[in-house]
Amino acid sequence: MNKTIIVSNRLPLQISIENEELEVTPSVGGLATGLKSVHKDGNGIWIGWSGITQEELDPRLEAEVNEAITKEQCVSVNLTESDLDLYYYGFSNRTLWPLFHYFIEYTEYNTESWEAYKRVNQKFANKVLEYAEDGDKIWIQDYQLLLVPALVKKNKPDISIGFFNHIPFPSYEIFRTFPKRKELLRGMLGADLIGFHTYDYERHFLSSVKRILSLDVNFNKVTYENRIIKVDSFPMGIDYKKFKQAALDHDKMNEDEKSEIQKRLDQHLQKEDGVKMILSIDRMDYTKGIPNRIKAFEYFLNKYPEFHEKIRLIMLAVPSRSQVPQYQKLKQETDELVGRINGKYSTVSWTPIWYFYRTLPFKNLIDLYTSSDIALITPVRDGMNLVAKEYVATRTRKDGVLILSEMTGASKELNEALLINPFNFEEIADSIKQALEMPVPEQKQRMIALQKRVSRYSVKKWANEFMNSLHQVDKAYHIIQAK
Numbered sequence: 227m228n229k230t231i232i233v234s235n236r237l238p239l240q241i242s243i244e245n246e247e248l249e250v251t252p253s254v255g256g257l258a259t260g261l262k263s264v265h266k267d268g269n270g271i272w273i274g275w276s277g278i279t280q281e282e283l284d285p286r287l288e289a290e291v292n293e294a295i296t297k298e299q300c301v302s303v304n305l306t307e308s309d310l311d312l313y314y315y316g317f318s319n320r321t322l323w324p325l326f327h328y329f330i331e332y333t334e335y336n337t338e339s340w341e342a343y344k345r346v347n348q349k350f351a352n353k354v355l356e357y358a359e360d361g362d363k364i365w366i367q368d369y370q371l372l373l374v375p376a377l378v379k380k381n382k383p384d385i386s387i388g389f390f391n392h393i394p395f396p397s398y399e400i401f402r403t404f405p406k407r408k409e410l411l412r413g414m415l416g417a418d419l420i421g422f423h424t425y426d427y428e429r430h431f432l433s434s435v436k437r438i439l440s441l442d443v444n445f446n447k448v449t450y451e452n453r454i455i456k457v458d459s460f461p462m463g464i465d466y467k468k469f470k471q472a473a474l475d476h477d478k479m480n481e482d483e484k485s486e487i488q489k490r491l492d493q494h495l496q497k498e499d500g501v502k503m504i505l506s507i508d509r510m511d512y513t514k515g516i517p518n519r520i521k522a523f524e525y526f527l528n529k530y531p532e533f534h535e536k537i538r539l540i541m542l543a544v545p546s547r548s549q550v551p552q553y554q555k556l557k558q559e560t561d562e563l564v565g566r567i568n569g570k571y572s573t574v575s576w577t578p579i580w581y582f583y584r585t586l587p588f589k590n591l592i593d594l595y596t597s598s599d600i601a602l603i604t605p606v607r608d609g610m611n612l613v614a615k616e617y618v619a620t621r622t623r624k625d626g627v628l629i630l631s632e633m634t635g636a637s638k639e640l641n642e643a644l645l646i647n648p649f650n651f652e653e654i655a656d657s658i659k660q661a662l663e664m665p666v667p668e669q670k671q672r673m674i675a676l677q678k679r680v681s682r683y684s685v686k687k688w689a690n691e692f693m694n695s696l697h698q699v700d701k702a703y704h705i706i707q708a709k
């Protein structure tokens with residue numbers, strides 16, 4: 227029976243070792259949910275890194291890890307600490323991540339991490355080749371594995387390969403600056419179907435293919451090494467039902483079931499002159515426009531003093547890649563900005579910004595989404611941004627306003643949000659005012675339209691549409707071969 231092999235940097239499992247004991251929990255993240263049907267159908271497998279380096283494993287633990295992940299239909303690619311350092315923290319996060327998000331000045335390039343990236347991509351490809359049989363379909367995920375499609379195709383030309391890029395693809399003018407631009411494009415072109423979140427990323431990719439490799443591009447098809455490769459956009463969604471249901475359950479909670487955060491939020495929301503809550507949630511990443519957001523909020527407080535003591539920005543930043551210097555710098559900048567603004571504007575009864583630097587459990591995320599009047603999402607670049615869609619899904623009463631950066635992939639679908647340029651503080655400040663004063667019927671009108679769209683294009687639909695398209699591409703290939 228033919229199978230689908232999903233390949234991603236990390237397996238959809240959380241594995242921890244405490245006192246030499248192993249604990250394995252399946253991941254509940256969006257990608258894992260979306261791909262579940264594809265993965266668990268028949269004898270599908272998922273290939274990726276377990277999250278534990280070779281150095282952390284003795285033979286007994288390694289056998290236990292392998293046994294545990296096999297039960298979940300997963301296969302592990304072994305990575306050493308040096309692999310992780312150079313391939314993941316190095317080339318993926320210090321080179322490709324900033325390059326693809328238009329931060330050329332952060333893009334470091336060195337031969338050692340490039341060599342490691344090639345070596346580790348080969349490790350992933352070898353694992354795929356070990357398991358792939360004729361008729362199987364391979365779906366490779368994201369920028370850590372750009373070379374894997376070509377490495378697999380070289381050895382198994384008849385297997386159909388899909389690749390999906392979760393981050394933006396930059397414009398040609400940015401991409402052309404990169405020393406290994408040709409190698410990266412050739413790596414991706416090993417796939418038969420290449421997917422992006424938006425039509426713009428698709429266009430940028432095709433333009434680079436045409437101008438850097440001088441290949442024939444006809445509409446969204448590339449001819450390369452006697453193959454036709456299809457490039458298309460598949461905007462990723464969320465597990466809408468899960469977020470909606472969690473919000474409905476949240477509405478029915480009694481006092482005893484409420485979290486500490488919720489009780490604290492309630493105290494403020496129930497005040498006579500109810501403080502309005504503005505929420506932002508993101509990984510602590512320089513692409514998410516966190517300093518811009520805080521500065522725009524300061525601009526708002528300056529321009530509209532009548533809102534002092536009547537609003538609060540709740541900012542949740544999840545620790546991320548803290549080994550990379552730019553992330554440490556961003557954390558420091560954020561701490562200072564929040565401190566300065568709170569120092570300047572706080573009164574005995576009011577702190578304008580509540581700032582959490584931590585990961586919160588799902589239940590608390592729902593507390594925040596459901597208790598906030600406004601979501602303020604201001605990335606300077608973001609492939610999609612699922613937080614915006616999650617906020618929409620949890621608005622059971624259909625009120626609330628989404629303020630969203632036009633630099634996110636999500637903004638292409640979520641037109642009823644208040645769209646802002648994250649570099650224009652005045653526009654953000656005015657949008658906050660507009661959101662605070664927006665009549666409830668208008669909020670509802672916008673939110674209903676947003677919910678309709680976000681619920682229709684769920685993460686499962688995203689996965690199925692990609693797989694259907696890969697199937698079509700595969701069928702077309704076999705028809706051409708037969709001719």
Ligand code: ADQ
Pocket residue numbers: 256392393462507508509542543544584585586587588591608609610611612613614616
């Ligand atoms: P990210 O950059 O991580 O994803 P995003 O799409 O917003 O960004 O997803 C973040 C996810 O983390 C959300 O599902 C959110 O609920 C969760 N999360 C946020 N804060 C949390 C917290 N404190 N505790 C627990 N969970 C939290 C990358 C790309 C995006 C693209 C996605 C999917 O950068 O552009 O949308 O992949 O393709």
